[in-house]
Amino acid sequence: MNKKILFHISFLAGLLALLASPCLAADVSINLDPSVINISAFYNGSSVKLSGTIPAKAEAFIRLSGLKREIHLKKKGKVAGILWMNTGDVTFNDVPDTYILLTSSGLKDEIDSPQSSLGFTALEKQIDVEPADSDKSFLIREFVKLQKKNLVYASDADAVQYATAAGGLRTFTAVATIPPKMKPGTYTIEVFALENGAVTGTATKTLTVKETGFPKQLSNLAFNHSLLYGIMAVLVALVAGLITGVLFKGKGGVH
Structure with a gap:
């Protein structure tokens, strides 16, 4: 009997603690329009x-990230203090492509912020750099600059813009620009509710980027029919060269 009473007391205590928490899961939400590009x-x-939506006293931090990949780059440095040349290879592991x-x-x-668990400096904890004796912080900063370009x-x-708070919540809106170089795939969009620098709630949605029409057919041809794709590429190059030659020859003959 005492065990049952203790169980019910523990259950009620846990429920009350959940209800008293500063941010319930239902308080944080995010929607996408469109969800497929x-x-x-x-x-x-x-x-x-x-x-x-987020709690009325919180602020929204939104992060769009892509699949993690392995990226190989050349490291440049000065040789003999004069010439900039390739001095080695660098591999970045677990890199979000967006x-x-x-x-x-x-x-x-x-x-x-160096202390942020959400910003660009947080990538230093996620990304592994090879060789291991490399200056990891410097290389990741340079890599981020390259990706920003x-x-x-x-x-x-x-x-992020906010509406007036009501009922303990406030609505946020934002527009995420999707660059042309974002590859087809599945992307994660997260919103973090922050209060006094601490994350008090999150919500996640998925964004899908996919090829349609001619790009999809071309991609399918390249991956599934590589020989035919190669022949077509050569033919297109030959035709383009012939057309260019005819055009320049025609212009050269006009007096």
């Missing part, structure tokens, strides 16, 4: 509208 023949990037951060001005320091890593500290 189609890459067609004239695709040049796109955008996704984000919206959701990493886009969106937040409001109140959380802009989280993007590059390719627009697949980005941040916007003014992207």
